[in-house]
Amino acid sequence: KAGVTQTPRYLIKTRGQQVTLSCSPISGHRSVSWYQQTPGQGLQFLFEYFSETQRNKGNFPGRFSGRQFSNSRSEMNVSTLELGDSALYLCASSFEPYQETQYFGPGTRLLVL
């Protein structure tokens, strides 16, 4: 069974631009969670989607948004990029809403210049 895939793997943007990242969960998994990973803050929860609905949201500004499609694929969008948004963005999937065992993708490394 294929694992969680994320595209693109690497991205370079400039301040003020917006970016869209994509996550395809493991086949059959319907829950997708997004995390931001930085050296200083570690892994921080962004939001979780299940059945195309946002179930849970972390403490991030409204510039960070997401959505989930009927095939469970998810996208996250960051608008008006700031230098501090440079990070590794990870998505994780599970079969049911928030299951303790989550399977992570390899991440998208975003660099904001």
Added chain:
Amino acid sequence: QQQVKQSPQSLIVQKGGISIINCAYENTAFDYFPWYQQFPGKGPALLIAIRPDVSEKKEGRFTISFNKSAKQFSLHIMDSQPGDSATYFCAASSGDKLIFGTGTRLQVFP
């Protein structure tokens, strides 16, 4: 109260030694404590997890020790190997999301 504090930030251990990583939490509603292992270029992968009704869980060379009264838990890697060199994250959950520690970079030298 939602934080999980992890130490040390980095750890250097000789092959065959014991690696110990510690975590502390405040929220007594947490009821699930996993450890994740992350290699460069990869996403975190679940290594081992424990619930507060047991004080220790062992899987191979990896052991979690849990002290409910002190609100602390730790990962012990016995007979550490160079292949264990990775970043380790502790986490805690109360049923709706994972709260992660800041990570420990472990380097095991031959």
